[in-house]
Amino acid sequence: MLGKIGKTGFGPTLYATMSTMILALALLWPSFINGEPFYMPDTPSYIRAADAGVYKLTGIESAWTNEFHDRYAAGSDETPTSDEDVKAEPSNSIENGPVALAGRSVFYGAFLYLAQIFGNFWLVAVIQSLIVGIAIMLTIKAFVPEGTRGAGVMRILSIGLLVVFLSSAAFFSGFLMPDIFAGLGLLSFVHLAAFWDRQGRAERLFWFGLLLAAMLFHNTNVLITVSLLALVILGNITKFLQAGWRPVLVVVTSILLSFGGQSVFYWGVTKYSGNAPVMPPFLAARVIDDGPGYKYLEKHCGTEDLKFCRVLDFKVINHDQLLWSKEKDAGFFQALPNRERREVAATEKAFVLDVFLEYPVEVLVASFRGFGTQLVTFNLPNFNYNDKQIAQYQDKIPGRYFDAQKQSAAYKNTMPTSFWEISTFIVSAAALLFLVIFIFRSFKHSGRLSKPAVFSILIVVGIFANAAICGALSGPKGRYQMRLVWVLPLAAASMLPYRQTRMKAAEPTE
Structure with missing residues (x-):
């Protein structure tokens, strides 16, 4: 029989708490080796968005408020080029006001902002690791037979620690991103x-x-x-x-x-x-980088005034560069004045639809290729900072935080990641195979899906849905896969004792 959680709580408090605390502490191991939690170039944007809201509402400043003053004091980052421009487009007009991006959650930013009040971001890593520890404990406990408290502790720790030390879960528990x-x-x-x-x-x-x-x-x-x-x-x-x-x-x-x-x-x-x-024009960048969007521009830019036509003059076509490069000969969004960025974003849906209607097969093939590539992309490049990232951190992170970052293993490019890229792939592939076989046998045996089989099929579909969404919309990246693929070995390992119990129960008695 599967384990049953108590009606008003998580079950026996002592072993649930003990297991969770051990798992949470173990999940902090990459952050301990690094010397601090891990940044990404987008991390400061999350914090500054929340900081701007706090400052606007309360007047309270922090180390992150300087950018708010730089961007909002004048009301614009555009400089008129002539007297006529001054008359036609006032520098403080609403249209020219700074662009707030919709893709970065102010709610997660608020979480980071509250944590930095203590002078660093260890609280984020601790809380995230604690939540992951609870989730791991509850998942394993759901398959522990009733009346096995002591065995339950050993099962939770043996399975949970294997997931912690052989998958990507611990890296992302200490990652300052959602x-x-x-x-x-x-x-x-x-x-x-x-x-x-x-x-x-x-x-x-x-x-x-x-x-x-x-x-x-x-x-x-x-x-x-x-x-x-x-x-x-x-x-x-x-x-x-x-x-x-x-x-x-x-x-x-x-x-x-x-x-x-x-x-x-x-x-x-x-x-x-x-x-x-x-919302940044992710889909427009995707279809242009994949090819169909670029072909559409080559065909129509001579007769139509399309906002994306300028990419035909770019030497390099790359999804991330199109969106985030600040060079006007390399990017079509971040490189533009604020008013034009809004105009480009507003035309994205119509552009992508037109590209799809003209090249439906090419768009679908490219999306499927991105989906397949995402499924097999297992790497952790975000946990050792390259020169470009370091330059961004130096520009975006306040001095005392950047000084601490310079002492980290990721900054020095000495963070060990290769073993966990390989181990995550191996345990995830094995877990996927186990779950698929379990689903098939469950359905074949009874003609319907048991609760554990429902659990399994939803995990598998969720992994594939993530690959389809991220691979097609933003392009394949190891980070998109590694951030959640750890649930595969967790699910499979949690179910293995349950399957063995069922097999023993099915054996005929003498």
Whole structure:
């Protein structure tokens, strides 16, 4: 029999707490070796967005407020080139105001901002590791037979520590980005859908809150959740994958709340800046880099005034460079004045649709290629900083934080990552094979999917959905895969004792 969580809590407090604390401490090992949690060039943007909101509402300044003053004091980063320009386009006009990006969560930024009040970001790594430790403990515990408390502790620690030290989970637990919440959001959905009827109130609230946080922290988590929700609804209707309707209602509620949170963010930015947040034109960059968008521009730019035509003069076509390069001969978004950036973003949907209608096969082939490449991309390049990243950190991170960063292993490019790139691939591939075989045998044996099989199929579909979304929309990157693929070995290892118990129970007695 599967383990059953207590009706008002996580079960026996002592071994649950002890297991969780040991796992959380173990998850900090990469941060300990590095000397601090890990940055990414986007990390300062998250913090500064939250800092700007705090300063605007309260007047409280921090070490990160200088950029707010630099960008907003004059109301524009554009300089008129003539007297006529001054008359036609006032430098402090709303249209020329700074661009707030919609792709970076102010909610995760607030989390980082609150943590830095203590002078560093260790609190972020500790809290994230603690949450991951709880999620690992609850996942393993869900398959521990009742009445095996001592064995439960050993099982949780043996399986949990293998996941910690052989997968990518520990790296992302100490990463100052919302990436770890992709895996946590997937686990949250799967637990709610597969094990709702065996959970107590406290565990349901934990998974619900974690799923909501994941969707508030990053838009791709919303897309993954919606994809899985569609599968569960279809499974409930067809009786193929019966998860029940109460978890569906709970997940829909969390999705609506995440939309509400994003709406509040949009309202606040629009109210205080006069302009709504702008979503960078990721899809436009993707179809141009893949080829169909570039072919479309070559064909139509001679007769149509398209905002993306300037890329035909670029020497290099690269998705990230198109979006984030500040050189006008290399980028079509970050390199432009604020007003033009808004105009480019506003035309993206029409442009991408036109490209798809003219080159549907090429777009689909490129998307499928990105999906396949994402599935097999296992690397950790973000945990050793290259020269370009260091230059960005020096420009974006306040002095005392940058001085501390210079002492880190990642800054010195000595952080060990190769072993975990290989081990994550091996344990994930083995886990995927195990789960697929388990799903097949479960269905073949009974003609329907058991709860553990529902759990398994949702994990697998979630991994594939992530690869499809990230590989097609943003392009394959090891970070997108490694941030949540650790749930595969966690799921498989957690289920292995359950499968062995079932096999023994099925053996005939003499």
